[in-house]
Amino acid sequence: MRVARLLLAGLRFHFKSLTLSWFFILTSVFMPLVVATVSYYMFRAGGKPGTLFYASLGAAVYGIWSSTLFGSGGAIQWQRWQGTLEVIVSAPAPFILVVLPLTIATSSIGVYSLTSTLLWGRFAFGIPFYLEHPLAFVVAVPATILGLGLLGLLFASTFVLYRHANALSNMLEWPVLLVTGMLVPLSLLPGWSHPIAWLLAPTWGVRAIREAALGGTPWPDVGVTLALGAAYLALGALFLRYFEVAARKHATLSLT
Amino acid sequence: MTAFFRVFFVGGLIAYRALFNWIRPAVYIPTMLIGPLFQILFFAYLGRYSGLRNDAFFVVGNAVQSSAMSSVFAGTMAIANERQFQTLSPLLASPANRFALFMGRSLPVIVSGLFVSAWGFVMGRLLLDFHPPLASIPALALVTLVSVVSGTAFGLTIGSVGMRARDVFMSANIAYYIMWLLCGVNIPLDSLPSWLAQIGRLMPLTHGIAAAREVAAGASLGSASGLVWTEAGVAAAWGTLAFTLVHWFELEGRRRASLETY
Numbered sequence: 002m003r004v005a006r007l008l009l010a011g012l013r014f015h016f017k018s019l020t021l022s023w024f025f026i027l028t029s030v031f032m033p034l035v036v037a038t039v040s041y042y043m044f045r046a047g048g049k050p051g052t053l054f055y056a057s058l059g060a061a062v063y064g065i066w067s068s069t070l071f072g073s074g075g076a077i078q079w080q081r082w083q084g085t086l087e088v089i090v091s092a093p094a095p096f097i098l099v100v101l102p103l104t105i106a107t108s109s110i111g112v113y114s115l116t117s118t119l120l121w122g123r124f125a126f127g128i129p130f131y132l133e134h135p136l137a138f139v140v141a142v143p144a145t146i147l148g149l150g151l152l153g154l155l156f157a158s159t160f161v162l163y164r165h166a167n168a169l170s171n172m173l174e175w176p177v178l179l180v181t182g183m184l185v186p187l188s189l190l191p192g193w194s195h196p197i198a199w200l201l202a203p204t205w206g207v208r209a210i211r212e213a214a215l216g217g218t219p220w221p222d223v224g225v226t227l228a229l230g231a232a233y234l235a236l237g238a239l240f241l242r243y244f245e246v247a248a249r250k251h252a253t254l255s256l257t
Numbered sequence: 258m259t260a261f262f263r264v265f266f267v268g269g270l271i272a273y274r275a276l277f278n279w280i281r282p283a284v285y286i287p288t289m290l291i292g293p294l295f296q297i298l299f300f301a302y303l304g305r306y307s308g309l310r311n312d313a314f315f316v317v318g319n320a321v322q323s324s325a326m327s328s329v330f331a332g333t334m335a336i337a338n339e340r341q342f343q344t345l346s347p348l349l350a351s352p353a354n355r356f357a358l359f360m361g362r363s364l365p366v367i368v369s370g371l372f373v374s375a376w377g378f379v380m381g382r383l384l385l386d387f388h389p390p391l392a393s394i395p396a397l398a399l400v401t402l403v404s405v406v407s408g409t410a411f412g413l414t415i416g417s418v419g420m421r422a423r424d425v426f427m428s429a430n431i432a433y434y435i436m437w438l439l440c441g442v443n444i445p446l447d448s449l450p451s452w453l454a455q456i457g458r459l460m461p462l463t464h465g466i467a468a469a470r471e472v473a474a475g476a477s478l479g480s481a482s483g484l485v486w487t488e489a490g491v492a493a494a495w496g497t498l499a500f501t502l503v504h505w506f507e508l509e510g511r512r513r514a515s516l517e518t519y
């Protein structure tokens with residue numbers, strides 16, 4: 002009960018504070034809109050207007066990914082800058098229960114991205130919004146957000162030891178956007194990149210959302226997204242514990 | 258005159274080292290090299306999927322535009338961070354020539370931008386279907402240089418706003434993303450609505466990218482000279498605006514005693 006309360010309070014607090022951050026609104030709303038707009042024009046000019054809804058959904062998941070990535074990169078770094086990392090680590094609550102709501106909150110901010118991108122596509126480009134499997138869509142979206150939030154936890158856990166976590170965030174944005182098939186089908190990418198894609202929740206999350214919206218079998222993809230999320234949680238907990246002890250041992254916890 | 262050049266060159270380099278947050282290799286490599294590389298790959302593959310243009314179109318567009326990682330962000334930091342780090346007042350209290358003081362910072366930014374663009378071209382050549390003729394490389398380098406200068410002037414303009422605005426880095430981010438859409442980086446201007454294309458023509462890099470595409474396709478520098486001169490004109494306009502804003506915000510900051518207030 003206390004764990005649930007801590008998680009919920011953390012989630013509510015971080016969601017509200019991130020909503021007030023212009024930077025997060027920029028990454029979760031503006032950036033995906035630009036990427037979506039560029040994609041719309043590229044598909045139109047390239048003679049593939051039928052793929053606009055496909056692009057819209059991909060850009061929306063990109064927004065979730067973008068805010069998760071910046072959030073997980075910043076999760077530890079911001080605490081360092083604010084001088085609160087040691088306080089959090091030394092608190093009786095397990096460190097993971099403090100970090101987890103933050104990374105889930107950053108991916109939840111992606112709801113803004115999903116909404117704004119779909120609305121932008123509908124009203125600015127006249128892309129029809131029709132769901133083949135509405136129930137599956139309603140399940141696939143939170144499952145993707147959860148899967149990405151847990152991937153964010155895995156990233157955040159490894160960032161404890163790294164002082165320039167934000168740089169890693171900057172670096173990872175494009176590769177994951179490319180390799181997970183958010184906007185470019187996996188079949189166009191080299192074969193060696195496919196196993197990497199299969200290990201990343203966004204691959205399955207975007208597939209689940211697309212199959213729910215455009216038609217197909219979204220449920221297995223929802224299942225894989227959640228299963229990968231569980232694996233990220235286990236690994237993240239392990240890494241967080243290990244790296245936290247290492248940082249405390251080497252007295253590098255608060256070094257910026 | 259010696260003091261002018263000392264402030265311009267030595268002062269510019271020192272300021273760049275002090276104010277550009279991403280200068281450490283641990284930050285520079287992932288942010289300025291690996292990120293832009295995957296940006297090029299992403300748009301090239303998206304281009305293949307959309308059937309819009311070939312790889313060369315996207316390699317040239319994104320390699321030139323990725324210089325904006327330096328020109329926009331480093332250009333912004335080179336001025337705006339003075340205020341963030343609370344060194345703006347002592348700096349402006351000095352009698353140093355303002356042109357040398359602020360424009361000298363653009364040189365390292367330009368060098369870094371050229372390096373990022375060159376990296377993009379080389380990786381595009383190695384990883385994608387981009388094979389410019391060897392003879393085109395000097396002209397391509399010149400066109401890229403003009404484009405980077407133009408982007409840097411634009412970055413300094415955003416940075417100068419940072420002498421007044423509360424959060425200029427958000428503007429820098431917006432400016433960088435908007436370039437993908439408006440500057441002909443990934444979409445030919447004639448595929449955009451005319452009002453967007455018109456804004457794009459006033460932005461830095463737009464004409465430089467168009468010229469670079471012509472040159473990389475084998476055209477002579479002379480045949481692309483109109484575009485290059487237009488880009489140089491755009492650079493001069495943004496540079497003038499940057500310096501005017503720096504001067505204006507300095508006077509306003511002194512008058513209102515608001516140089517370092519937020």
